Amino acid sequence: MIKDNQKVFNRLHLVVDAIVVLISYLLAWYIKFATGFADTEPGAGALSKETYFRFLYFLVPGYIAIYYYFNMYKPKRVTxxxxxxxxxxxxxxxxxxxxxxxxxxxxxxxxxxIMMFLFYGINIILTTVCRMMIKNLLQLFRRRGYNLKYILLIGYSRAAEEYITRINANPQWGYVVRGILDDRIPSGTMYKGVKVVGRIENIHYILPENKLDEIAITLALKDYDHLEYIVDLCEKSGVHTKFIPDYNSLVPSHPYTEDLMGLPVINIRYVPLTNTLNWVAKRTVDIIGSMLGIIVSSPLMIAAALMIKFSSEGPVIFAQERVGLHNKVFRMYKFRTMEVQKPSTEEKGWTVKDDPRVTKAGKFLRKTSLDELPQLFNILMGEMSLVGPRPERPQFVEKFKEEIPRYMIKHQVRPGLTGWAQINGYRGDTSIRKRIEYDLYYIENWSMGFDFRIMFLTIFKGFINKNAY
Incomplete structure (x- = not known):
C-alpha cells in the first residue's frame, strides 16, 4: 500500500537531508579554510578543525528538526x-x-x-537541487504506473467532477480514481473515464478488499444530511479520508477560519485590503503614482486634448457615472472619443467593434488607452486606484448583479485604472463572467507585489489591446 511506502520514503528523505546538510557544512569548511578563501577574517583560525567538525553532532539533527517544523516531510504530490x-x-x-x-x-x-554564510547558501542550493531531482524522479515513476495512490469518491457532484478533471490533467501526481459511489446517479454513468460503480452502501463490500489508499467525500450539497454517517463509516475502515466540499462557488480558494470559543467559524471571503496597513500602503502608492503619472503624461494629455478639439465638436473631457468602492457612484473622467450624444442614447450599450459613434481621433485614443489618462485625477482624489477591477456603469451593475454570481464582490475594493482582467485580455466587449473571475482572484490574492506586477505587465499588455474598440 502507498501509505507503507510513504513511511519508508519519509525516512529515506530524512537520511538524504541529513547527508546534504553534512556535505554542505564540509564544503563550506573546505572553501573557507582549505582554499584560503577570505583568510583575513578576524579570529577565523582560532578554532581547530576538530572543533568545527564537532558542531556537526548538533547541527545535523538540529536542521532535521527545523525541517520538520517547516513541514518539509509532509507528502508533496501536489506541492x-x-x-x-x-x-x-x-x-x-x-x-x-x-x-x-x-x-x-x-x-x-x-x-x-564567512563559513556560516557559505554553509547557508550551499545548503539551500544543494537541498533544492536534491529535492527537485527526487520530485522529478517520482513524477517519472508515476507516469509509468508506479507509486500510484488509489482513491474512491463518495458522492457525484460538481466537486467530484472538478476533482477528476484536475487529477486527469496532472498524471504526475500519481492519483487514480477507482470509481464513484452515489445513491442518485445510476451505476455505469461515466465522467472522463471514471465510472459510478454503485450505491454508497457498497462501501461495506469495497473497503474490506483493502485496495484503496484514500476515500474522498464529494457529496452534492443537497446530500449533506448524510455527511456525518458517511464520515463515520469511512473512518471505521481505517482508510485516510478527506472531504472536498461542493460549495466552491460560495467559498473562495483561501477562506479563513476563526475559533469562537471552540466553535470553528469559516469566513466566506478574505479581502487583504480590509487590513488597515495594506489599505494605507496601497493608498500611498496610488497618491505618489498618480502624481508622477500626471506629471509624466502631461505632454500626452495635452496632445490628446488638441486631437479631440480639432477633430470633432464637443468637450475634451467626458465624465460618466460609474460604481466604485462600497457601491458608491462617482464621476469617472476620460478623454471624449465619441460624437456627442444624448444621455438616453449613450446609456443604451457599450462600444463594439467598428462602432460608428467613435471618432477618428477616438479610435486611436481607445486603441492605445490614452483616453484613460484623466482617470489619474480620479485616483488622486481617492475615487479609484492604479490597480483594481474596472468600474462599470450603474445600469449594468444592476443587470450583472442578478445574472452573474459574486459580481458585487468587486466593489469591496477601489476600481482601478488597470487590472488583472485587463492585462489578461478581458476588456471591452468580452466575457463579463471571465472578467469577474480574474477580478475576484485579484481581490482575494492582493499583495503590493501583485500590484507592481500588474502595473509592469500593463506596459506590454494593457495599453494596446485587440478588444479596445
Missing part, C-alpha cells in the same frame, strides 16, 4: 516547486538565526561568520 523553494529558504534562514543565537549563548566568538 508547487515555488512553495517548496520558499520552505527550504525559510527553514535555512531559521537555522542560520538559531545557529548564531547558539554561538552567542555559548560565548563562541571565533566561529567563522
Amino acid at each position: 508547487r516547486r515555488k512553495v517548496e523553494l520558499i520552505n527550504i529558504i525559510s527553514a535555512n534562514t531559521a537555522g542560520l538565526v538559531f545557529f548564531i543565537v547558539v554561538l552567542y549563548v555559548i560565548k563562541q566568538p571565533h566561529f567563522s561568520r
Whole structure:
C-alpha cells in the first residue's frame, strides 16, 4: 500500500537531508579554510578543525528538526516547486538565526561568520537541487504506473467532477480514481473515464478488499444530511479520508477560519485590503503614482486634448457615472472619443467593434488607452486606484448583479485604472463572467507585489489591446 511506502520514503528523505546538510557544512569548511578563501577574517583560525567538525553532532539533527517544523516531510504530490523553494529558504534562514543565537549563548566568538554564510547558501542550493531531482524522479515513476495512490469518491457532484478533471490533467501526481459511489446517479454513468460503480452502501463490500489508499467525500450539497454517517463509516475502515466540499462557488480558494470559543467559524471571503496597513500602503502608492503619472503624461494629455478639439465638436473631457468602492457612484473622467450624444442614447450599450459613434481621433485614443489618462485625477482624489477591477456603469451593475454570481464582490475594493482582467485580455466587449473571475482572484490574492506586477505587465499588455474598440 502507498501509505507503507510513504513511511519508508519519509525516512529515506530524512537520511538524504541529513547527508546534504553534512556535505554542505564540509564544503563550506573546505572553501573557507582549505582554499584560503577570505583568510583575513578576524579570529577565523582560532578554532581547530576538530572543533568545527564537532558542531556537526548538533547541527545535523538540529536542521532535521527545523525541517520538520517547516513541514518539509509532509507528502508533496501536489506541492508547487515555488512553495517548496520558499520552505527550504525559510527553514535555512531559521537555522542560520538559531545557529548564531547558539554561538552567542555559548560565548563562541571565533566561529567563522564567512563559513556560516557559505554553509547557508550551499545548503539551500544543494537541498533544492536534491529535492527537485527526487520530485522529478517520482513524477517519472508515476507516469509509468508506479507509486500510484488509489482513491474512491463518495458522492457525484460538481466537486467530484472538478476533482477528476484536475487529477486527469496532472498524471504526475500519481492519483487514480477507482470509481464513484452515489445513491442518485445510476451505476455505469461515466465522467472522463471514471465510472459510478454503485450505491454508497457498497462501501461495506469495497473497503474490506483493502485496495484503496484514500476515500474522498464529494457529496452534492443537497446530500449533506448524510455527511456525518458517511464520515463515520469511512473512518471505521481505517482508510485516510478527506472531504472536498461542493460549495466552491460560495467559498473562495483561501477562506479563513476563526475559533469562537471552540466553535470553528469559516469566513466566506478574505479581502487583504480590509487590513488597515495594506489599505494605507496601497493608498500611498496610488497618491505618489498618480502624481508622477500626471506629471509624466502631461505632454500626452495635452496632445490628446488638441486631437479631440480639432477633430470633432464637443468637450475634451467626458465624465460618466460609474460604481466604485462600497457601491458608491462617482464621476469617472476620460478623454471624449465619441460624437456627442444624448444621455438616453449613450446609456443604451457599450462600444463594439467598428462602432460608428467613435471618432477618428477616438479610435486611436481607445486603441492605445490614452483616453484613460484623466482617470489619474480620479485616483488622486481617492475615487479609484492604479490597480483594481474596472468600474462599470450603474445600469449594468444592476443587470450583472442578478445574472452573474459574486459580481458585487468587486466593489469591496477601489476600481482601478488597470487590472488583472485587463492585462489578461478581458476588456471591452468580452466575457463579463471571465472578467469577474480574474477580478475576484485579484481581490482575494492582493499583495503590493501583485500590484507592481500588474502595473509592469500593463506596459506590454494593457495599453494596446485587440478588444479596445
